[in-house]
Amino acid sequence: MDGEIKWESLEHNGVIFPPEYEPLPKSVKLIYDGKRVSLPPDAEEVAGFYAAMLETDHAKNPVFQKNFFNDFLKVLKESGGCKDADIKEFSKCDFSVMFAYFEQKRGEKKNLSAAEKKAIKLEKEAFEEKYKTCLLNGRKEQVGNFRIEPPGLFRGRGAHPKTGKLKRRVKPEDVVLNLSKDAPVPPPPEGHQWAEVRHDNNVSWLAMWRENISNSFKYVRFAANSSLKGMSDFKKFEKARELKYHIDVIRENYKKNLKSQLMLDRQIATATYLIDVFALRAGGEKSEEEADTVGCCSLRFEHVTLKPPNKVIFDFLGKDSIRFYQEVEVDPQVFKNLRIFKKAPKKPGDDLFDRLDPSILNKHLQNYMPGLTAKVFRTYNASKTMQDQLDLIKNEGTVNEKVVKFNAANRTVAILCNHQRTIAKGHEAGVTKIQDRIKEMVWQKIRFKKMMLQLDKKLLKKNPKFFEELDDISKEDEENIHKVIIEREKDKWEKKFIRDNEKRKLEGLEPLPKEELKEKLDKVKELEKEYKKELKTGKPEVKPSNITVEKLEAQIEKLDQRITNTTLQLKDKEDNSQVALGTSKINYIDPRLTVVFSKKFNVPIEKLFTKTLREKFNWAIQSADENWRF
Known part of the structure; x- marks a missing residue:
């Protein structure tokens, strides 16, 4: 709840700013109208942001190009303009030289040896160490994102109207710090000062600043695994659980109010029905500058198409500019109400719920339960759906098969x-x-x-079914498989040789002789000859000499299991290609349900939660047993 004291004492080391811009070498220039031009450093940096993305889909999007170029021209003007040309047209800009330079740099970074990469990583970690933790009430806690986002071009999700706009560099003068009155104030970078230093223990952020794209605040908060964040998650899911004691009365009332004489009550009832049944977000006011995203209360005439007797097509941009398109059957009275809300003189552009906004709706919901908002319905229905889906799963099959079933349940919630x-x-x-x-x-x-048939020809007569698939792989496929294996083997030994020599160099030892690598590659050549012979004769060489039919059968059994598991993995990948499972698992499904599944079905929690999520939801892992219910 707002206004409650979040901490008694808070001490931290501030934030890390991205490095200052380093101008490009003199030979790397923007080409304008066929001529190389010099840009002031600030404008060159912005041009570089676009050049680095030249081959991406973003950079090919006309909206992205237009927004980038407008902001680039602004920065160019602010920094004194270009002395070599009057830059006015995007089509005359050629970023290829800059792009080639960034590609070269990317390649150099990629080709660093493992030892060099490790040294860079260690140096970075040493520098960041003091920012990673803070003292909360005298106790060491992890800090979330302590790095200030570097400047760049905004991408946005979906069809975002601001895609390509410049995310400006954040300076210490933009940053407000929050800590205890008696805590030492972290020094700002040399020559700078903080915007403000606050001592507000009613909030749980350590630093904040306003970003320029949507003019909203960004915060540095405690990490997901901190005690404060864990408590906040616990309270959120407990609030959603509490709804189960009130949901029947709420549903009874909104069904009754669908026919209310008061238009506001009828709109509240219809909106609550849509939020409850179809998990719509409440939807708030948007400025003209923002993406045209809507939720239930801000639906307009054109977002809803009615198909008698009771079908409704919803088609609008939801949060993050993700299209919400669904054709659904609704309660007959809800259908009638939507028809009334769309009645003339209403036309495209007009609000459907013209008497309602999220604050009126949430105020109404508070009558049923303290702290109840439209958002709580989403968490409740997501967790309730997950509980119902898990109840349908039978405790059978391998761990991998159970994980696929869990993901299918999670997918139902994500949809x-x-x-x-x-x-x-x-x-x-x-x-x-x-x-x-x-x-x-x-x-x-x-x-x-x-090989089994070579050891015992009678096996074919004894068990013909077992040998049915002998011709399932074509000669062409077999040849391709041979090539892949040979290439993989060569690559493996060459990389190992380089790795071992890097390690020896660090230890001050002599490098391995090249003969050692040649010896390994000669064995690969022998394997290649063996495969060529096998392809001609159709008979693989039985090696080693002590191989038996039983040993080969055991190997086949293992392969069968691996094929089953990999096929399941493939199905899962296909099924999840257009559905994001993470958002619902992290934000909407009570994590204790995942823990219940893990314990009840003997599936290691590592298969369901990443390391980060195990830390974030440690409270759930510790508190739920296999009989816990949402």
Whole structure:
């Protein structure tokens, strides 16, 4: 609750600012209208932000280009303009030289040796160490994001109207610190001063500043695994649990009020129905500058299409500019109400709920339960749905099969909450990689079966079904698999040789002789010859000499299990390609339900929660047993 004291004492070391801009080498320039031009450092930095992204989908988006160029021209004007050209047209700008330079730098960074990468990492960690923790009531606690976001171009999610705009550099003069009166104030970077130093123990942030894209505040808070954040999560989910004692009365009342003579009551009832049944967000006021995203209370005439007798098509941009599109059946009275709310003289652009906003709705909800808001419904319905889904799962199958079932339950919640995501760029390549892995395991299995027949020809008559798949892999596929394995083996030994020599260099030892690598690569060449012979004859060489039918059968059994697990992994990847499971798991599903599933179905919690989430939800892991219910 606001106004409550969050801490008695708070001491911290402030924030880390991104490094100052380093101008590009003199040979790296923007080309304008075919001519290399020099830019003032501030403008060069902004041009560099775009150049570095040249090959991305963002940089090819006309809205992104327009917003970037407008902001670039502003910065160029502020910093004194370009002495070599009058830059006015985006189409005359050529960023290729800058892009090539950034690509070269990326390549150099990628090609650093493991030892160099490790040294850089250690140096970075040593520098950040003192910012990672703070003293909260005299106790050491982790700090969340203590780094100030570097300047860059805003990407935004979905069709964001501000995509491409410049996120300006945050200076110490923009940052407000919050700590105890008697705590030492961290010194600002040399030549700078803090905007303000506060001592407000009614808030749980350590630093804040206003960002320029949406003019909203950004905060440095305690880490997700801190006691304060854990308590806040616990209270949030307990508030949602409390709703179960009031939900029947709320539903009874809103069903009754769907026919109310008072238009405001009818709008409140209809909105509560939509928020409860379809997990719509409440939706608040937006300025003209912001993305045209809406929620239930801010739905407009054009966002709702009615199909008699009781079908409704919702089509609007929700939070983060993610499209919400659903065709649903609604209560007949809700359908009638929506028709009334759309009645002439209303037209596109007009509010559907013209008497209602989230504050009126939330004030009404407080009558049922203290602290009840539209958002609590979303958490309640997400957790209740997850509980119902978990109740349907049978305790059978392997751990991997159970994880797939858990993800399917999680997916049901994510779909309810409209947690969509665009298919990742690397999705198709990832799917192909898994399919190739399965194909290689099937090939290996067939190979072992062929070896079994070489050891005992009678096996084919004894168990013909077992040997049915011998021709399932074509010669062409087999040849491709051979190539992949050979390349992988070469790559493995070459990388190991480099790694071992780097390690020896650090230890002050002589590098390994090249003959050692040659010896390994000669063995790979032998394997290549063996595969060529195998491809001609169709008979793999049975090695080692002590191999038996029983040993090969055991290997085939292991491969069968791996094929099953990898096929499940593939199905899971496909099913989750357009649904984001993380948001619902982190923010809407009571974490104790995940813990219940882990304990009841003997699935290690590591399979369900990442290390970060295990730390964040440690309170849930410690408090819930297998019989806990939401």
